[in-house]
Amino acid sequence: DIQMTQSPSTLSASVGDRVTITCRASQSISTWLAWYQQKPGTAPKVLIYEASSLESGVPSRFSGSGSGTEFTLTISSLQPDDFATYYCQKYNSYFGQGTKLEIK
């Protein structure tokens, strides 16, 4: 089974900061990766699909990159609405452990 390892598990940052979250797959998954944002009590919302494609309606400060086994989600300038938990997922399969983005 493919394992998805996400880091860091917690990230403290300030409004306006640039932040990067990393996701590693235990074997190559090409670009079959999605990034989700989840806020408490709500279903996850897709931000990025196929590793680097921005979902319609998602602000352009979110970007994704990578292929094979190494992937990153970058938020170029944090906004107050971005403080949430982020997950990577191999399509139709395993998730990373999640990254909780907190206000510093």
Place this chain on the structure above:
Amino acid sequence: EVRLVESGGGWVQPGGSLKLSCATSGFTFSSYWMSWVRQAPGKGLEWVANIKEDGSEKYYVDSVKGRFTISRDNAKNSLYLQMNSLRAEDTAVYYCVANAKWGQGTMVTVSS
């Protein structure tokens, strides 16, 4: 508009059974792999099972193999999850997922 609506959750004693359903609309159901994902209280997301477009392939996380069965009815645009021999650790919100679109979830509580 894509809609996924889960139902069938509730409270059950350990060892009991529940069947979850997911009614979908707004997309061509028969063209997509479908998944069940769960989230235990205060925990992360866990993929549970998925099923190919025509139902010919099914995959499960190890912790539910032999106890849960995923199925679909393409004529009814619906996805199902039969859960048997339920354990306390199966307590979670269960989500139906299609092509990165999610339902609102249904809560399953396993407790005596």
